[in-house]
Amino acid sequence: MAENNVVLLDFWPSSYGMRVKIALGEKGISYECKQEDFQAKSSLLLETNPIYKMIPVLIHNGKPVCESLNIIEYIDEAWNHKPSLLLSDPYKRSQARFWGDYIDKNVYSIGKKVWIGKGKEQEEGKKKFIECLKTLEQELGDKPYFGGEEFGYVDVALIPFTSWFYTYETYGKLNIEEECPKLVTWAKRCMEKESVAKSLPHPHKIYDFAKQYKQRHGLE
Ligand SMILES: N[C@@H](CCC(=O)N[C@@H](CS)C(=O)NCC(=O)O)C(=O)O
Structure with missing residues (x-):
């Protein structure tokens, strides 16, 4: 096309x-x-x-x-030329969509409790956030990317949230690398791709944005 x-x-x-x-x-x-x-x-x-x-x-x-x-x-x-983001096998496609949906139902909403929440809400958010990342890390397993050997749909769905990790870590006093080392290794691998490196803002820029957002909304 x-x-x-x-x-x-x-x-x-x-x-x-x-x-x-x-x-x-x-x-x-x-x-x-x-x-x-x-x-x-x-x-x-x-x-x-x-x-x-x-x-x-x-x-x-x-x-x-x-x-x-x-x-x-x-x-x-x-634009159906290579690289394909979704694999052609129907079962693998359905699995990728499942994990895309899991990311959409969990990562942003739980993550928000970590960087905006206070007290009990934040503590619960932190626990759930790490559980969620560990679930994703388990799904990744020892594969280089979620779909296997090639960067694809689930990687595209999840990798942007890693630009917020510094913000989650700073506000939530978390160490994501300690909790989920394989997921962080995966994120570094994805960042080697030009398409990813060019699309993700620097984590400190995201943190500055989050800080200003909280100040503007009286959440600090
Ligand atoms: N499910 C949507 C979520 C998109 C979304 O949450 N967009 C936010 C920015 S991160 C937005 O446009 N917010 C404007 C508003 O809430 O008024 C998607 O995957 O595209």
């Missing part, structure tokens, strides 16, 4: 937006990235994602695609 016009509506600290940038990078697709201001959402965002009014939105030749995991699948199918 012709590349033509590809626009990404994004907000730079968003792990969901990072997923789309990685997928586009893996396929070598050039695109225009437009940053959104959530206090004054653009008419383009409201028109292209009228249901959720959230980023990321991928606009391909004027047609919007919403929801980051759905966008990754769209990119993989619309």
